[in-house]
Amino acid sequence: MIYIDEMLLLNFIIDYVILNTLTFLLKKNVKRRRIYLSCLVGEISILYLFISFNTLFLLLFKFILGLIMIIILYGYTDIKSFIKEIVYFYILCFFLGGSLYYFKIENLIKYQYILLLIPIIMNIYKYFEYNLRSVLATRYKVTIYLNNGKILYLNGFLDTGNSLIDPYHGNKIIIINKKVDENYFFVPYNTINNTSLLKCFNPKRVYIEGIGQRDDITVGITNKKFKGYNCLLNYKLMEG
Numbered sequence: 001m002i003y004i005d006e007m008l009l010l011n012f013i014i015d016y017v018i019l020n021t022l023t024f025l026l027k028k029n030v031k032r033r034r035i036y037l038s039c040l041v042g043e044i045s046i047l048y049l050f051i052s053f054n055t056l057f058l059l060l061f062k063f064i065l066g067l068i069m070i071i072i073l074y075g076y077t078d079i080k081s082f083i084k085e086i087v088y089f090y091i092l093c094f095f096l097g098g099s100l101y102y103f104k105i106e107n108l109i110k111y112q113y114i115l116l117l118i119p120i121i122m123n124i125y126k127y128f129e130y131n132l133r134s135v136l137a138t139r140y141k142v143t144i145y146l147n148n149g150k151i152l153y154l155n156g157f158l159d160t161g162n163s164l165i166d167p168y169h170g171n172k173i174i175i176i177n178k179k180v181d182e183n184y185f186f187v188p189y190n191t192i193n194n195t196s197l198l199k200c201f202n203p204k205r206v207y208i209e210g211i212g213q214r215d216d217i218t219v220g221i222t223n224k225k226f227k228g229y230n231c232l233l234n235y236k237l238m239e240g
Contacts, residue, residue: 007046008043008046011042011043011045011046012039012040012042012043015038015039015042015043015069016035016036016039018089018092018093019035019038019039019069019073020035021092022073022085022088022089022092023035023073025088025092026084026085026088027210028074030073030074034072034073034074035073037072038069038070038072038073041065041068041069041072042065042069044065045062045065066086066089066090066093067086069089070082070085070086070089073085139155139156139157139158139229140155140156140157140158140208140209140210140211140233141153141154141155141156141208141209142154142155142156142174142206142207142208142209142231142233143206143207143208144176144203144206144219145203145204145205145206145207146180146181146182146203146204147182147183147201147202147203147204148181148182150180152176152178152180154176154178154229154230154231155228155229155230155231156174156208156229156231156232156233157226157228157229157231157232157233158233158235158237158238159232159233159234159235160235161235162174162175162232162233162234162235163234163235163236164187164189164198164220164234165236166187166200166218167187167188168185168187169202169218170216171202171216171217171218172214172216172217172218172234172236172237173187173198173200173217173218173219173220173234174206174217174218174219174220174231174232174233174234174237175198175219175220175221175222175231175232176219176220176221176222176230176231176232177221177222177223177224177225177226177230178221178230179221180201180221182201182203183201184199184200184201184221185200185201186198186199186200187200187218187220198220198221198222199220199221200218200219200220200221201218201219201221202218202219203217203219206219208233208237211237211238214237217234217237
């Protein structure tokens, strides 16, 4: 037997988890009441349990409902941002709520037992959210504008061990493993065993997603291969 109050509560909690995760991944600041209102609109999705829809209409119904939920949550700024929000939303729906929304297994589950597991589910969610936040907080998209007119698009990693400063210009040094055609100079730095020289250049400007444009950066070149990124950011960038 399906109890409507349990269905509504479970549906609300799943929507809340999805929308909170979405907001975190997109790094958006949203008022809590917008999340609650979007979750309330999401409650309409359980109508398909009581009204007979054909498959095509059901998919269209859920898609339009998702659009409305996103508009309530973030409003509408531009088509590019809106499409990104929708794509992320449905990816999360598939992974976090797919079994309930798309595979129709709800009739096989006693909702009173699921409700007892909600505290455990929420704590597991918080644990993974915390660890995911720690990982994503160190990853940044980096755009380097070279003096020769070329542009480098890189994946940056914020390294707490990199606090190198260019002694000639006072700039913070970031390190890339790309070969570029620029006017170089050498900056001395200390390693565990000795002192070495780092091949560097001053770019036209650097833009770091989440940090902004920086004119106080010197770029160092290394032959070392990085795993999962190609730009080692300077931790002092977080100091302003």
